[in-house]
Every structure is written in C-alpha cells, then in structure tokens.
Amino acid sequence: MICYVAGITTIVWLPVLPPLIFGVLLIVPLLFRRLLPVSMVAFFLGAGWSLLWCHWQMGHRLHSEPLKADWNISGEVVGLPEQSLSVVRFNFQVDTITPHKGADLRSPAPRKLRLSWYRPTFVIKPGQRLSMTVRLKPPHGYANPDGFDYERWLFARGIDATGYVRALHEKSAEVRCGVGCMRFLLLEYIIQRYPTQEVHALIGAITLGARSAFDDSQWQQLRATGTIHLAVISGLHIGFAALLGMLLAKGAVWLFPGLNARLMAAFAGISCAFLYMLLAGAALPTQRAFVMVAIFLLAQWRLWHVDLWSRWWAAMAVVLTLLPIATHEVGFWLSFCAVAVLLWLAGLRMRDLIGWRVQLAICLAMAPLLVFMFGGVSIVAPLINLIAIPLVAVLLLASLLDLTFSLFSIQITAQFVVYLVDAFWALVGFGAALQPELWEPDAPSLMTLLFAALGIFLLLQPAGFPARWLGVLICFPLVFGAANSGPERDQKGFEVWVFDVGQGLSVLVEADGKVLLYDTGPAFVSGRSNFSSTVLPYLERKRHSKIDLLVLSHNDLDHTGGHSVVRAELAVLKGMTGSPELVDKFNYGACRKGQEWTWGTVRFEVLAGSEGVSDNNRSCVLRVSDRYCSMLLTGDIDLTVEGRLLPGQQQLNWLIASHHGSKTGSSGVFLQRWRPQEVIFSSGYANRFNHPDPVVLQRVSEVSARSLLTAEQGALYLHSSSDGVCRAQGWREIRKRFWSSG
Secondary structure (H helix, E strand, O other): OHHHHHHHHHHHOOOOOOOHHHHHHHHHHHHHOOOOOHHHHHHHHHHHHHHHHHHHHHOOOOOOOOOOEEEEEEEEEEEEEEEEOOEEEEEEEEEEEEEEEOOOOOOOOOOEEEEEEEOOOOOOOOOOEEEEEEEEEOOOOOOOOOOOOHHHHHHHOOOOEEEEEEEEEEEOOOOOOOHHHHHHHHHHHHHHHOOOHHHHHHHHHHHHOOOOOOOHHHHHHHHHOOOHHHHOOOHHHHHHHHHHHHHHHHHHHHHOOOOOHHHHHHHHHHHHHHHHHHHOOOOHHHHHHHHHHHHHHHHHHOOOOOOHHHHHHHHHHHHHHHOHHHHHOHHHHHHHHHHHHHHHHHHHOHHHHOOHHHHHHHHHHHHHHHHHHHOOEOOOHHHHHHHHHHHHHHHHHHHHHHHHHHOOOOOOOHHHHHHHHHHHHHHHHHHHHHOOOOEOOOOOOHHHHHHHHHHHHHHOOOOOOOOOOHHHHHHHHHHHOOOOOOOOOOOOOEEEEEOOOOOOOOEEEEEOOEEEEEOOOOEOOOOOEOHHHHOHHHHHHOOOOEEOEEEEOOOOHHHHOOHHHHHHHOEEOOEEEOOHHHHHHHOOEEOOOOOEEEEOOEEEEEEEOOOOOOOHHHOOEEEEEOOOOEEEEOOOOOHHHHOOOOOOOOOOOEEEOHHHHOOOOOOHHHHHHHOOOEEEEOOOOOOOOOOOOHHHHHHHHHOOOEEEEHHHHOOEEEEEOOOOOEEEEEHHHHOOOOOOOO
C-alpha cells in the first residue's frame, strides 16, 4: 500500500504530465508481476492509474483557444448555489452542448461547469433543468506566491470550464428533488427556523456543509482559536455520526439480544456516516472522512486481523485511488496526520485518547505542519477545543433532533439549540479575545520545522523514555526564532513582484529591508477585493506587517480596490498618490515630478503625477533603479503624458505598461525612446476590454522587447542582483503544475 500510494503521488506532483502512452507502459510490468517484487508492481500500478486518471480529467477541459466563446447548453444544477448580493454561483452538470458563437468545434465537451448568473430572474435550485446560452472560458485562476490555487480546486472537483449565463432559453417546470434539492430546501428551512445569523450560519454549516453564511469576523475568530474544523464538516463530524450509529446499534442489541453486536455496530456506524456524508453534500473532505471511518469499521466488522496502521494506509490508498490529486489538498494532510497522532497515542496509552491529553498532543504534533501550511498556530486551541468538541457533538445531535421534531410541530428543543449555539460563539469569542491572531514564529526554515517535529515526537513518548525532555531543547529554534537557512537575499539589489490580480495592478518593491507597495489591485461592485487572496498571503508569509511607502497611482477602482484591506491589515507608515481626492481624504503626500529618494543602493524617482485633466493622466509615474537594473511604473497615463517623459542614460529593463495594455498608451514613439527589454502587462484573463491590445503587442515586438502577461505567466518576479543580471520569471514557470492554464 505504501508503494502504491507513492506511485500515485509521484505522478500528480510532476510539473508536466507525461504522455498517455507512458501510462500504458507503466501497466506492462503487471504482466510480469511474478518476476518483480510486489512493492515495484504496486508502485507501477499506482503510477499508471494516476497518470490515466489525470489524462482523463485533462481530456475533458475546455480548450484555451479561443479564450472565451458562447455555447448553447442544457443540463442540471448540482450542489448548493452560492448567493452573493446580485450574483449567484452554481455548478452545472452538462447533458448537451453545442457551439453558438466563436466556439471551437474541436474542443472537448465539458462535463461540469462553474457558472455565475448576474441578477437571475428566479431562484436557482439544485435539480433544476435549464437550457441556456453561456460564455465559457477554460478553468483559470490567479497564480501568485502563497496564493490559493483556484485551478487546482477546479481540477480536483471535475470542473472543466467556467463562465456566466448570457441568456435563458428554457426552465423545467418541475425540479427533480434528489439529495441536492432536499439539502437546498432544508437550508431554507433552517434559515426560517433560526432567524439569527449566528445560529442559522452554524447549524447550516455543521448539518449541510453550507459555509457561505459566516461573515469575515466569524471566520477570523474561528481561525484564531483553531476551531475552523468544528464549524465546517470534517472527519470529526463524520466520526460523531458513526459513533451515534454504533450507540443506536448497541441499543438495538439490548432490545433484541439475538442480533450480532459486532455486525450491527459496524453496519449502523457506516450507514449513519454515509447518510451524513450525503446530507453534507459529499464534498471531498467528507468523502475522505467517510472512507477512513468505513475502512476502520469494516475491518472490525469482518474480524480482519489488520492492525490500525495498515487500516490507515488502506484508507489513504482508497482515498487516492478515488482522487489521486488529493495530496495537493491541505485537508488531506491535516486529516491523515491528525488520525496518525491518535493512532500513535492509542499505541502508547489508551487513556491519552480522553480529555486534555489528546487535545494537547494533537496541538503539539500538528504545530510544525500548521506553521508550514498556514504560517502559525493557535495557542488557545487545546483549551477551547477541550470544551468546544463535546459542545459541537451535542449541538449536532440536538439540531438534528430539533429539525426532526419540527416536522411534527414540536418546538421544545429549538431554544436549547439556540442556547448551545450562543455558548459556542461565546466560547470562541473568549478564545479570540485571549489570542486575536495566530502565533507566528519568525519565518522558520524547513530544517527548523523538521527539528521541531522530532522534538515533539520525543515529548510524546511515555514517561521514562530516555532523553524525552530533550525534545524541549530541540523545539527552541522554532519557538524563539531561528535564522532561515535558505539562500540569503541580495541586500544590494531590489526585488519586485508584479502580482496577478486580474484586471488591475499591484506591485511590491523590496529594497534595503523596506517595502513599497504600488497600487492595491481591483475591487468589485460586491465590495470584495482581490488583495486579500492575491497579495496579502505573500505579505503574511514574509512577515511584512507594515508598508514603508504606499503609492496609489490614481483613484481608479482597479488600482485602489484593496486600499481598505491594506489599511485594516497592515501599518502604512507613509502614503503618496497622484489623486487630489485621495490626498485630502487620507492625508497622503501628493506625487510630484522631481521627488526622489534612496533606499540603500536603490533610487526612486517620480517622473510625473498630480497633473492633468483626467484622473488617469494624474497617475504617479515612478522609476526604480540601481546600478544594474531599472523599472518604470506608469499607472494609467496616455500618449500625451508619455510624450513628456524623458528617459535617463540607463537602459530600461522593465516597463509596467500603462492602462493594462490599452492602445491609448505604450505608443511606438514612447517605446522607441525608452527601449525596454521587457514590457509587463497586468490584465485579467480573457478580460472584456481585450487588454493588452494586439496593436500594443505589435508595437512591443517592433522594438525587440519581450511581452510578459500576468494573465498567462502569473505573478512576475523581477530581481536586480549584485552580479549585474536582471531576471524576470513568471510564477507559473517558477512553480509548474500540469493543470495550470498559463
């Protein structure tokens, strides 16, 4: 099983997927299985299956050319739709699909779509059959360091294209009320029965897996107290369901002594876990948890003489067989590692599986993994979870009973559910007041985390184990901070990230230990900003709690959309802008031609700003340079302002094209005068403005410069090093993934 798992994992972590014929070659050794070691056969079997599965998934994805096209589709709404102001997002299972406008007839037919519908004329429900015209594009997401990999999320869930509804042709009069429809109706009923947001959000989350009702402050409290796993359905909830089934079976055996107790317990436990998984929507985490519970109980039912660790490996093998890419899911590692800690404790002292010991052990054992994945851990988590876990177990049972009783108009348990929910949020609020943020050690290296894991392993040994308390000393580098053993930064140069924020701009410049942020990316009509998911994760991982200088080029929403998030999450020491409105509102300095300053060996010069009729032309134009490399940031200026900018003596290495590549900027004369080596376009994938304009791309080509697009390359890393080399790399090139659409 270990070799089989290793074979599956090897394939899905490759940067490029080998040809399909290679998968067939991997299966060939099975014909000679008697001549080869079993471990080798298992490895080839796992690798072959993983490769075939990945090709099968990739073979259904919509082609990338053209980037967007209209299709006529019919099919069924699946899963719970997500309502956000005037936009509804939902998954759609395709039955028929035909090209309508601009579609490539040779493209594979997608199976499942992720669609948005702006201001729908009716309530969208699971099970509805619809016939529509939709605009589709290949699965695509932002690609940034430490950012969320949306493309992997889509790939793991079998979503072959994304898009939005352009026209509705037909809606079925009747809704096929399967599991999805029943979940939708039950969620509506929960909202009506528990009108308070705190109550219906938590009840909907732990019974149906509907998490969209939580607000940002509640997520922050759950994160700070390490209780997110209680508010979203996880292995713990599936375990509760299985335990409930086993208790019911025990009662049945007591009433009917002739029943087989072992068989009834296993059957009832697996059945309750399965029904609860369906009720929760059978999402990937719940499927994974059900498989683990089922395998552990099946071995008990059949009296298979399989030790606990073999069952653990068997569960992992089954999970990866169903979804080979699961090893890229954070939840996969958290769940299997948490169960591994429980098995380890069970092998040492069964009494450690009760009460505070298990909470403390899991918190300690999982700390290095949590720091590696999330950058920090909750110190109050053991205390809060000690009370919250049994509280949520009682709440889950009480809410299911109350919803059942409500069918018979029995109201005696409704207020009890409300009391339990209030107690949960009070407990979480108390923990968040003690520790508002995660404890984040100072950027530990991988070696520091491995040593900490070794130290914790020693601490979890039974009393009397030699050198047990040596583990405390081994954990010191993580607790008190150890210098990162990775490659040292070049203090004489400067580093730049042009983030992939969609149709907008956000550039981070790091020089001499200081940070300059030029623009904050776009925001949308809903009020949501891309900054939190694209730029902020990198700043948090690098422990940048302050911005030494914030430059807002001008007051357009695609450049200042994340400004409120910046001010809420980070300390802004100084700000400057080309917009008079922002100068007055936030007391920032005005961006004026001739301003300049240095950070170490890096020079910053303002070439234009705060002048002009339009807000675009008042953009703050900033040149960043050192002895070897230079970069020009132009905001949204047009040809008139470009004509007034005079290049220096130094070669321009990187030009951040104005207005995302609009043909109103980056004129041929301007490019001929400045002669940039590389021109960077920060624009959205398949955006409606068609940026960068083909005319501009042609102008760049005519001056022998290279065009770099964040929509294709992801975030762009620019580095001026002391060896005189000016490097530019895209994040999709730095971290290659075979499912990436870049």
